Amino acid sequence: MTIRRVAIIGLGLLGGSIGLAVKARSLAIATTGWDRDPAVRARAAERGLVETVCATAEDAVAAADLVILCVPVGAMGDAARAIAPGLAPHAIISDVGSSKEAVATALAEALPGACIIPAHPVAGTEQSGPDAGFATLFAGRWCIITPPEGCDPTQLEALSAFWTALGSKVELMDAAHHDLVLAVTSHIPHLIAYTIVGTASDLEDVTQSEVIKYSAGGFRDFTRIAASDPVMWRDVFLSNKGAVLEMLGRFTEDLTAMQRAIRSADGDALFDLFTRTRAIRRQVIEQGQDDERPDFGREHGA
């Protein structure tokens, strides 16, 4: 099976970047797209995120070999119902959501009998909307595919080949395990960042202006993550509740231990942790998962 036509439902950061990547890489794949918001459809057409922006979801998916739902995970069921009448019988239905068990369930309920293969490209920025996408977003990044039991191997291979053609490295994983791994590497970091930014902006004894002025001490890094799309992230936490609460419990245990070490002036406990974590950063860089330049390569000097 070869994918010759892909339909992108939802034309924000992820959907737009898929369309632009197909174009930039001159893949022999036609792209159509749709978004629930007419203003987003208009802007997507202006930017040429896909070759054809359609007026309805049904039109967008007609004759598509692959349909990718690029909407918040809480909107997957509705999006699936919107495309249902137009789907070709052989079409693969996939997505880009950050939690996978809930999406698999929602899609299976909305599209009984369809070939559903959920996926999650681990890539993004803090921006969102039809102006945020760019063609190199997926290059060199992992895309985790979570095939359901009994998934057709030729369709799985076609989806893998599609992501590989966009420059991604593909990994197959069980949906439940995906949700646990991403709770640690993505969901808890976002929850912590949102929370500390909220805490800092609510203080009475330190003004918001001070928080912003002196944010270069570390806080500003958290503000980037805490600027991520609110609807997308609300849905992630609601849809991956079990794994998030489990991992959050472990984090707060460890934080309580650090609190106790500070209170009792246990410098060795602090030093031991701070030394161990340095080694993790080295591995992140060695494995090509981050920019090796200091401070992410931020510009220094005004």
Place this chain on the structure above:
Amino acid sequence: MTIRRVAIIGLGLLGGSIGLAVKARSLAIATTGWDRDPAVRARAAERGLVETVCATAEDAVAAADLVILCVPVGAMGDAARAIAPGLAPHAIISDVGSSKEAVATALAEALPGACIIPAHPVAGTEQSGPDAGFATLFAGRWCIITPPEGCDPTQLEALSAFWTALGSKVELMDAAHHDLVLAVTSHIPHLIAYTIVGTASDLEDVTQSEVIKYSAGGFRDFTRIAASDPVMWRDVFLSNKGAVLEMLGRFTEDLTAMQRAIRSADGDALFDLFTRTRAIRRQVIEQGQDDERPDFGREHGA
């Protein structure tokens, strides 16, 4: 009073960057330096971090108008005692430490009668040591000076002028208030980052290799901060215990509220917070405190 000779004690990221900035800006200021570690002194001389690397702290500070202690806050007392025999009577003693009440106390004890004006340039990277410094580290960044009561205004003015000449924007602040503000904007963000990186590397059900592979989901940002110098940060937490524990208490209260919102599927509470925090990011960028490019301007595309 004009500063014509500055002595830098401790030739790591901060000390080295001060020396390089003086040179790069062609200021009419002679620089001398010393580090406790002979290997650091040798490397500092090779890189030309200061004009003269001295064999002893006493030699380094001889005839200096300004001495800047660039050592971990827990080592300030020892450094002050090491320079005491060589200090000129008119010399200003300052530092770059991240907590200010404890430093003020340690320096006052070690150097009774000296002119001590603590300072904190809010600038840095995750790197440390004599190879980490660069001339533009302070450009456009805030330097907070915490003058003690009864501080000589001409000496305060000279120190302010020095930091302004390095490209910094100077702000005066009470030491206790500094420690509270920086607990929020710097110390708690570091503690949280160190802790989550530790948590993630200790799991049994998610391998360390998975954590690193999928770190682009948000976690990798935290690994950068958690790669910061372990000795420096141990000392920060031990020396700013009160403010850190106070702010940590507020953060954990807010995190518990988020945990409850997730458990009870209160999507509105999540959405409200996630929307508020976006506005903070906008202000951080508008006020020139971070790179406005998405993802800190990280390179995308392998």
